[in-house]
Amino acid sequence: xxxxxxxxxxxxxxxxxxxxxxxxxxxxxxxxxxxxxxxxxxxxxxxxxxxxxxxxxxxxxxxxxxxxxxxxxxxxxxxxxxxxxxxxxxxxxxxxxxxxxxxxxxxxxxxxxxxxxxxxxxxxxxxxxxxxxxxxxxxxxxxxxxxxxxxxxxxxxxxxxxxxxxxxxxxxxxxxxxxxxxxxxxxxxxxxxxxxxxxxxxxxxxxxxxxxxxxxxxxxxxxxxxxxxxxxx
Numbered sequence: 001x002x003x004x005x006x007x008x009x010x011x012x013x014x015x016x017x018x019x020x021x022x023x024x025x026x027x028x029x030x031x032x033x034x035x036x037x038x039x040x041x042x043x044x045x046x047x048x049x050x051x052x053x054x055x056x057x058x059x060x061x062x063x064x065x066x067x068x069x070x071x072x073x074x075x076x077x078x079x080x081x082x083x084x085x086x087x088x089x090x091x092x093x094x095x096x097x098x099x100x101x102x103x104x105x106x107x108x109x110x111x112x113x114x115x116x117x118x119x120x121x122x123x124x125x126x127x128x129x130x131x132x133x134x135x136x137x138x139x140x141x142x143x144x145x146x147x148x149x150x151x152x153x154x155x156x157x158x159x160x161x162x163x164x165x166x167x168x169x170x171x172x173x174x175x176x177x178x179x180x181x182x183x184x185x186x187x188x189x190x191x192x193x194x195x196x197x198x199x200x201x202x203x204x205x206x207x208x209x210x211x212x213x214x215x216x217x218x219x220x221x222x223x224x225x226x227x228x229x230x231x232x233x
Contacts, residue, residue, distance in 0.1 A: 036062060
């Protein structure tokens, strides 16, 4: 899913090379249960940032705020470039085919139909689901629907990818292809934010961050507040 957010982009250009700058973000669904408590985040070109946290910690809420689907109660988001977004819950039309979903979600991006089809077919080939091009989404397996959901976020070559549990249900070959795409994007100066329940294979990320009690806490080799899956932590 694609958003083309250019809010105050000139401010970003003057303040540095950030592709995204979140400043003092607060959010609550009700007064008694604050979810985010003053989150700030800078995203620079060529970063792959992993954000983990327990269920209900607010990871998906944070991503929805970053892409503009939710409005923070306090704070600001500055984005310099186009965002590609893949939500945790599949955002697909079950009564349309895979290709029809690709075509629908990029309307307004300024791409011709042939350009969209060409990009979509390349994505399907790389993630090994070209054979489902004309299959209705309701007839797809969970893994193939997840690949479609992720694939749509790549259309238009976004500057920032924001991915919420993007590889659930993917087979090993697709998982490998997924990371190849991320590394290629990073080499071209794109940035990726990936949310997962636990950050595994930490070496894949340029930064690992944990969302704990409504705040982001950085993870280093010497000190990891979220343990990164270490059962002895």
